[in-house]
Amino acid sequence: MRIVGGRHRGRALAAPSGRDVRPTSDRTRQALFNILEHGDFFTDGGPTVEGRVVLDAFCGTGALGLEALSRGAEAALFLDVSRASLELARANAATLKETGRCQFVQGDAAKPKPPSVNAQAAALVFLDPPYGQGLAPRALEGLSAAGWLAPEALCVVEIGGDDPFEAPPGFEELDDRRYGDTRVLFLRSA
Template sequence: MRIIGGTHRGTALAVVGKGDAGAHLRPTTDRVRESLFNVLQGGRFGDPINGARVLDLFAGTGALGLEALSRGAAHVTFVDSGRVAQKLIRDNIAKLRRAGDVTLLSVDAAKLPQGTPCQLVFLDPPYGQELGGKTLTAALAAGWIAPEALIVWEESRAQIAPPGFTSLDQRRYGDTWVSFLRHDA
């Protein structure tokens, strides 16, 4: 895994291999991440990255949030309660020397403390466990999701927008579906 674009382009990230099933780590592949960021920066959704506060839920290795930082995001809050994930995220933050631009929370993503509204949210829960909608609702209730925020939800199937959100687009990359939602203001 590596950073695909921006100021940290080409930087290798901490190696997870094919993932860690016990820790529910299933890193987003470079190919899917590149396609996803091409969509984000293609103009359809405006400019959701540059200067944005980003929330990376079920952050795993932190690759999505770090890619956003590399491409101009102002700050990323990583949320993952797993010890393996926490270590990988810390290692990757250190590699990019971006500790001043991030917050790392070791909490259950569905039980977030009060937070600062973010304009871009990555949601990559363990597949098939029905955690995405619950987590999105909890993040909204805790003040993490700004009006008009763009949500990028990765799952094993296309997702239906929960109340308070509008579905904008859905893309399939092999066995991964990425659903783009907008928080209704």
């Protein structure tokens, strides 16, 4: 697994052994960031990734947040219920010498506590929950209610290709793409 674009392009990331964490494939990540970098998702007319605060919820290895930092994001927040996943994301950030622009929070994205006082609300949000558990809508509602999302945040949600999904109230679905057995949804918070 590698960073696929930006200033850290080609740098390797550590991946866990076993099947508890399912990192987004390099190919899917490349397609996703191509869409983000060429899309017009924000009403302020600014770039989708560059200069934005990013939240990588269910962060696993941290690959999505670190990819965003490599492509010019201002800062990244990494949220996961698993201490082992957070330590892996922290180690990958250290490998890239990006820990100064990162915050790591252990917590449940579906029932999050409010962010720390010094954490900025995220304009770009990545959710990659375990497939087949219906966690994405609950996480979107929980993160919004707890103050993790900036107004009109762009939320990129990765779910299993056969997983049902209905956008929760307060979220507008902008796009829906399929990559093999993965489905990637783009939503905007109200």
